[in-house]
Amino acid sequence: MTAIGATMSLFVEGLLYRGREGHLSYIGHRLAGLGTLLFLAIHIVDTSSVYFGALLGVPEMYSHAIDIYRSPLFMVGEIVLVAAVIYHGINGLKIILHDTFPHWWNKGFERQSFWKVVAMTLLLWAPAAYLMGRSLYLHSICRCPPVETADVTASTNFAVTAIPLLFFAILAVLIVGGKLLAPAPAGRRVAAPPKTLDTHIWQFMRWSGVLLIPLVWIHVAIQDVLVGVHAIDLDFVALRWATLGWRLYDIALLGFAFGHAILGLRNVTNDYLANPVWNRRVKWLLIIGWLVITAIGAVAIVGGVMRPE
Amino acid sequence: MKVTLKIKRFNPEADQKPHWESYPVEVEPTERLLDALHQVKWFQDGTLALRRSCAHGICGSDTMRINGGNRLACKVLMQDIVKDGGTVTVEPMLGLKVIKDLIVDLEPFFAHYRSVMPYVVNDEALPEDGRERLQSPEARERFDQGTKCILCAACTTACPSFWSNSTYVGPAAIVQAHRFIFDDRDRATDERLAVLNEQFGVWRCRTVFNCTEACPRDIPVTQLIGEVKRALATGRVE
Ligand code: HEM
Ligand code: HEM
Ligand code: FES
Numbered sequence A: 001m002t003a004i005g006a007t008m009s010l011f012v013e014g015l016l017y018r019g020r021e022g023h024l025s026y027i028g029h030r031l032a033g034l035g036t037l038l039f040l041a042i043h044i045v046d047t048s049s050v051y052f053g054a055l056l057g058v059p060e061m062y063s064h065a066i067d068i069y070r071s072p073l074f075m076v077g078e079i080v081l082v083a084a085v086i087y088h089g090i091n092g093l094k095i096i097l098h099d100t101f102p103h104w105w106n107k108g109f110e111r112q113s114f115w116k117v118v119a120m121t122l123l124l125w126a127p128a129a130y131l132m133g134r135s136l137y138l139h140s141i142c143r144c145p146p147v148e149t150a151d152v153t154a155s156t157n158f159a160v161t162a163i164p165l166l167f168f169a170i171l172a173v174l175i176v177g178g179k180l181l182a183p184a185p186a187g188r189r190v191a192a193p194p195k196t197l198d199t200h201i202w203q204f205m206r207w208s209g210v211l212l213i214p215l216v217w218i219h220v221a222i223q224d225v226l227v228g229v230h231a232i233d234l235d236f237v238a239l240r241w242a243t244l245g246w247r248l249y250d251i252a253l254l255g256f257a258f259g260h261a262i263l264g265l266r267n268v269t270n271d272y273l274a275n276p277v278w279n280r281r282v283k284w285l286l287i288i289g290w291l292v293i294t295a296i297g298a299v300a301i302v303g304g305v306m307r308p309e
Numbered sequence B: 001m002k003v004t005l006k007i008k009r010f011n012p013e014a015d016q017k018p019h020w021e022s023y024p025v026e027v028e029p030t031e032r033l034l035d036a037l038h039q040v041k042w043f044q045d046g047t048l049a050l051r052r053s054c055a056h057g058i059c060g061s062d063t064m065r066i067n068g069g070n071r072l073a074c075k076v077l078m079q080d081i082v083k084d085g086g087t088v089t090v091e092p093m094l095g096l097k098v099i100k101d102l103i104v105d106l107e108p109f110f111a112h113y114r115s116v117m118p119y120v121v122n123d124e125a126l127p128e129d130g131r132e133r134l135q136s137p138e139a140r141e142r143f144d145q146g147t148k149c150i151l152c153a154a155c156t157t158a159c160p161s162f163w164s165n166s167t168y169v170g171p172a173a174i175v176q177a178h179r180f181i182f183d184d185r186d187r188a189t190d191e192r193l194a195v196l197n198e199q200f201g202v203w204r205c206r207t208v209f210n211c212t213e214a215c216p217r218d219i220p221v222t223q224l225i226g227e228v229k230r231a232l233a234t235g236r237v238e
Helices: A004-015 A021-047 A049-057 A061-072 A072-100 A108-143 A151-174 A197-227 A233-242 A244-270 A276-303 B033-044 B106-115 B137-142 B161-163 B168-179 B189-194 B211-214 B221-234
Strands: B002-009 B019-026 B061-066 B069-072 B087-091 B096-102
Touching: A004 B161, A021 A049, A021 A108, A021 A244, A021 A276, A021 B211, A049 A061, A049 A233, A049 A276, A061 A072, A061 A233, A061 B033, A072 A108, A072 A151, A072 A197, A072 B189, A072 B221, A108 A151, A108 A197, A108 B211, A151 A197, A197 A244, A197 B002, A197 B221, A233 A244, A233 B087, A244 A276, A244 B161, A276 B087, B069 B211, B087 B168, B106 B168, B168 B221, B189 B221, B211 B221
Parallel strands: B002 B087
Antiparallel strands: B002 B019, B061 B069, B061 B087
């Protein structure tokens, strides 16, 4: 008990430590990552009901799930989720840049970078929050849903073009002001030491992070912001999955987003579970949870939308 | 100026847990926090326990949390941390066991320091003159930043990864490793890199920058850690 109490008070004192922008950026990155993970785990399972619902004899399972997404409380949560996904993505890109070019960074630039990340997050989030807030207002408060429904094709085309462009714009903003293209200090070459599991995981976090910006952002922009949860139902999913490309896309999303997040949670586990026995047990749980949820999601994507006979 | 020092006290023989005590002191704005602490210890309460030796920012013994962040008490001027009539909080470093008041057990910190072999390893024959191994100024410059370290532990005890799990080798030990990994006279690069490649080596770094902000010697700690990560990932020690 005292051990847990001591850990807790250390944790709280750590949060209160007078760090600077970097400390805030770290706390925000972790909160956003873990929050999105919580959503994602639930989301994969409930989306899979498009396949498993009919199989289990509860064909209305998916529409129940979507009803929850449409509740006002959940819609507020989705607006926050979008902020988390934007912040975590941009800040993640900042971390990746730092790790690739550490000599571009000094502490002044790091402080400045944090505010750039915050500014870009707000800038991108504002229009999304407006659209989602409007949908929340129309559906839940004034109860006067718009008659015209979102144009799925136009929304999709817009997201697919705009987000890759945004990616490069963000990259440019993050780089400006650093000791750009300063050559790495002179040095020598040694044989690269054999990679450990942790080297691979660290590198995967970075490659997957870069990939996830287009993958997650396009997905969220289409589903949550432009089309919106009120236009999503079994037919919508069936229509999307009629295109093989979107199925492959969802498979990639499933693999990279959930894999990235579970490995992120492994980092967090190494932080807070110092006891080697518990540390190992929880990591086994993570592996099992990852395999089971990924399998459920993958079977649904391959199986597709199932309707009762 | 008149200010209050609010100090976190802990006496292992009497206390269950730490508590705060306040001491009014009168100091010149240009005096250092260490002078104010001396006033308390010498004239008000001799039981206050703290470490300091050189009092000039060289020995690295008086790191503490000052107004919530790690600093050397002997390098902080009162005028930079408090206004007349204000309060300064002083606490021991975070993440190491408190022995008494502001004194923490630094052994885990030094164990990590030793684990990276903080000395040049070179068993090759000496140069012909039998004296020193000469090094070009550029090669010496390459690891100059790391040589400034005074092992005050301000960086390591500012690091969230270290607070939550002190198995992490920590920024100071990585800076020390960097100082030898990037020294072209050294021949133990592989061994040092292997230590840092472990699960609780350099990969625990989350690029928080608390270490860089805390360093009283202005060492770009996070950058040096980044360079070690890169060396591990690519084999380029550059
Ligand atoms: C949108 C693009 C994304 C990028 C660029 C990105 C980037 C990163 C990077 C670089 C890290 C490593 C941080 C470090 O080592 O200090 C990380 C950690 C993490 N990511 Fe992501 N990520 C993205 C999306 C996601 C998503 C969608 C999730 C959840 C579903 C997620 C969950 C996590 C978690 C839980 C961590 C661990 C946080 C920590 O250790 O503090 N990430 N991310
Ligand atoms: C509230 C916002 C979101 C909505 C409304 C939403 C909607 C949907 C819909 C309708 C599908 C069905 C397949 C499709 O149409 O392509 C789906 C699948 C999927 N979504 Fe989302 N999504 C949201 C957020 C996210 C986020 C933030 C992530 C990743 C971090 C994500 C990851 C996935 C994955 C992996 C699948 C495939 C699920 C499976 O295998 O069963 N979604 N989403
Ligand atoms: S007393 Fe020596 S560094 Fe402060």
